[in-house]
Amino acid sequence: MGRAPCCDKNGLKKGPWTSEEDVVLVNYIQEHGPGNWRNLPKNAGLQRCGKSCRLRWTNYLRPDIKRGRFSFEEEETIIQLHSILGNKWSAIAARLPGRTDNEIKNYWNTHIRKRLLRMGIDPVTHAPRLDLLDLSSILGSYVSNINPAAALLNLSNLLGTQQALNVNPELLRLVTTLSSLKQGNQQMFSQNQNQVCNISQDLQNQLVPSLQSNPQFQNLFQDDFSPDMANLKQLMQMINTEGNLPNMSNFSSPASYSQENIVPNSNFGPETAVSNLPSYVPSSTSNSTVPELAGNSFFQLPLNNSNVNHDFGFDSVLSTPHSSPTTLNSSGTYNNINSSSTEDERDLESYCSNLLKFEIPDSTLDINDYM
DNA sequence: AAACGCCGCAACCGCCGAGGT
DNA sequence: AACCTCGGCGGTTGCGGCGTT
Numbered sequence: 001m002g003r004a005p006c007c008d009k010n011g012l013k014k015g016p017w018t019s020e021e022d023v024v025l026v027n028y029i030q031e032h033g034p035g036n037w038r039n040l041p042k043n044a045g046l047q048r049c050g051k052s053c054r055l056r057w058t059n060y061l062r063p064d065i066k067r068g069r070f071s072f073e074e075e076e077t078i079i080q081l082h083s084i085l086g087n088k089w090s091a092i093a094a095r096l097p098g099r100t101d102n103e104i105k106n107y108w109n110t111h112i113r114k115r116l117l118r119m120g121i122d123p124v125t126h127a128p129r130l131d132l133l134d135l136s137s138i139l140g141s142y143v144s145n146i147n148p149a150a151a152l153l154n155l156s157n158l159l160g161t162q163q164a165l166n167v168n169p170e171l172l173r174l175v176t177t178l179s180s181l182k183q184g185n186q187q188m189f190s191q192n193q194n195q196v197c198n199i200s201q202d203l204q205n206q207l208v209p210s211l212q213s214n215p216q217f218q219n220l221f222q223d224d225f226s227p228d229m230a231n232l233k234q235l236m237q238m239i240n241t242e243g244n245l246p247n248m249s250n251f252s253s254p255a256s257y258s259q260e261n262i263v264p265n266s267n268f269g270p271e272t273a274v275s276n277l278p279s280y281v282p283s284s285t286s287n288s289t290v291p292e293l294a295g296n297s298f299f300q301l302p303l304n305n306s307n308v309n310h311d312f313g314f315d316s317v318l319s320t321p322h323s324s325p326t327t328l329n330s331s332g333t334y335n336n337i338n339s340s341s342t343e344d345e346r347d348l349e350s351y352c353s354n355l356l357k358f359e360i361p362d363s364t365l366d367i368n369d370y371m
Numbered sequence: 372a373a374a375c376g377c378c379g380c381a382a383c384c385g386c387c388g389a390g391g392t
Numbered sequence: 393a394a395c396c397t398c399g400g401c402g403g404t405t406g407c408g409g410c411g412t413t
Binding site for chain 1: 401
């Protein structure tokens with residue numbers, strides 16, 4: 001195993017280590033301790049360069065190294081940390097006791113990265129790859145729910161994850177389709193159901209004018225909806241210009257959205273997130289650590305009739321229709337998420353689905369609740 | 372059974388920054 | 393300031409294992 005020697009300068013051996021060499025190295029370090037790697041091979045009688053000895057020790061022979069497959073919790077931690085730290089493998093490894101940076105790097109490149117790609121998630125940005133998502137299938141699932149408003153706002157969250165969104169013909173087609181579906185479904189706006197809205201400036205610039213220009217949506221901008229749309233636009237403006245949580249008392253809102261229901265997320269911003277990172281501790285509930293470490297979250301809103309806080313960050317807000325999973329396989333086609341080949345893949349995909357899920361009830365939605 | 376191709380991972384490569392001279 | 397050494401890091405390589413044909 002391992003890379004074959006590309007050269008053999010100075011008579012030093014390269015390539016895979018033998019068990020005899022391992023014994024010599026371990027015995028020497030046990031007696032003298034690690035360090036002074038340049039002189040170590042000469043003193044220990046190894047025909048290796050110091051760098052090779054150091055790598056062999058730190059990546060393989062160190063007694064505190066944990067071997068074996070990564071646990072689900074470790075995978076979660078790696079993904080969370082990678083979303084914040086990027087390819088800082090040593091920094092990630094520092095929070096996974098017993099795992100080396102090399103091991104984590106390999107595991108990322110050979111397992112996690114590929115799975116994220118298959119799921120349509122960019123492993124670099126951790127954002128959904130909108131260019132690969134089949135919007136028509138997404139729309140189809142919404143059509144089945146006969147809830148265009150939910151689809152509309154759910155889509156808005158989807159689009160909100162894309163930092164640079166150009167005018168999208170798909171979006172315009174979608175809005176047109178939704179407008180036709182809206183007929184006869186006014187009652188869906190009538191009930192209160194607290195949710196979170198995280199809509200980007202891009203969406204504001206595109207979707208709202210698109211709606212306004214559509215005769216069938218013009219009602220949204222009159223009567224009951226105009227104040228809320230104004231609030232919506234104001235909120236988005238503040239978020240996008242200030243980059244932090246606006247004072248929600250500035251908005252006219254239903255009583256159910258009093259300010260105490262809004263919990264600022266202390267992990268907003270990469271620097272803050274990094275400084276608040278805990279050391280790795282296996283969690284009994286896999287979802288518990290995800291939002292807090294997502295790092296880019298705006299705020300949390302408790303759901304009505306629920307004790308569960310849903311935290312929606314830039315990177316983690318994506319609508320995942322129940323009826324139409326859009327899992328990508330390696331060839332770029334779409335698989336049902338349940339068709340995953342292995343148990344651990346299902347674990348990870350389940351985690352990612354939870355990470356990305358943003359559910360809106362099928363039957364009810366009030367635009368007021370987004371303010 | 373043999374050939375082939377894919378995958379996992381140990382190990383190498385090149386670069387960088389810190390520290391010493 | 394310039395140079396050197398050392399340790400550390402991220403990216404890449406390629407052997408060996410394994411599954412498929």
